[in-house]
Amino acid sequence: MSETIDNAIGYARDVVGKDPMATFLGITVEEVREGYARCSLTVTPDLLNAADRAHGSTVYAVADQAFAVASNSTGARALGMHFSISFIAAARGGETITAEATPRNIGRKTSVWQIDVRGDDGRLIANGEGIAYHK
Numbered sequence: 001m002s003e004t005i006d007n008a009i010g011y012a013r014d015v016v017g018k019d020p021m022a023t024f025l026g027i028t029v030e031e032v033r034e035g036y037a038r039c040s041l042t043v044t045p046d047l048l049n050a051a052d053r054a055h056g057s058t059v060y061a062v063a064d065q066a067f068a069v070a071s072n073s074t075g076a077r078a079l080g081m082h083f084s085i086s087f088i089a090a091a092r093g094g095e096t097i098t099a100e101a102t103p104r105n106i107g108r109k110t111s112v113w114q115i116d117v118r119g120d121d122g123r124l125i126a127n128g129e130g131i132a133y134h135k
Contacts (some may be wrong), residue, residue, distance in 0.1 A: 004076055009033065012073040017065070025058075027065045030098070035106065037070035040098040043091050054091035054125075062099045063115045063128045070101035071111055071132035078111065078132040085115075085128035095120050101130070109134055 005011045009032055017029035017039070025047070031038040039062055041047075047058040063085055071078035091097045097117055104112040115128040 005072070008073050008075045012037065012069045016072045017069045019065075019068075021061070022065050025061055027062055029065075029069055032069050032073055034073050034075075035070065035103045036101065037066045037073060038098060038100045039066040039069060040096050042096045043093050045093055048093050051090075052093060054093075054095070054097065056087060059087065059091060059097065059117055059126050060085055060128075062097055063101075063117050063126060064130070066099035066101040067113050067115050067128070067130040067132070070103070070113060071130070071134075074106060074111070074134070076134040078134050080130055081110070081133045082131040083128060085126050087126050088124045089119070091119055091125050097125055104129075 013029050013032045027041045029039050041062040043054045049055040099117045101113050101115045111132045113130040117126040119125050
């Protein structure tokens with residue numbers, strides 16, 4: 001596997017953005033450009049917790065996917081090293097949650113990303129930080 005990517009945006013959108021887990025969950029890549037990604041997921045009944053809200057892993061998954069797509073859009077293959085998330089508000093069933101990943105710092109071998117997950121009405125559902133290693 002090559003360490004650099006000839007068409008980083010296409011790779012991030014079409015390969016990383018359509019990985020098996022994201023496809024299984026129904027995560028959609030809405031936008032990707034160099035150093036940015038926006039992904040969304042509709043909270044279906046099978047993605048709810050016992051309190052009838054989006055399961056934490058559902059929110060985490062869409063945030064992690066935005067992080068993966070964004071970090072792979074910079075021209076070098078990226079692998080997540082660390083990801084932390086804070087849950088701020090609950091997402092309801094039927095709601096579409098959207099995660100946006102933006103860089104805080106892009107270095108030669110590592111990058112740091114901020115990821116915000118928002119609900120249909122724009123309220124903050126979760127905030128995360130990811131660190132990627134670039135091969």
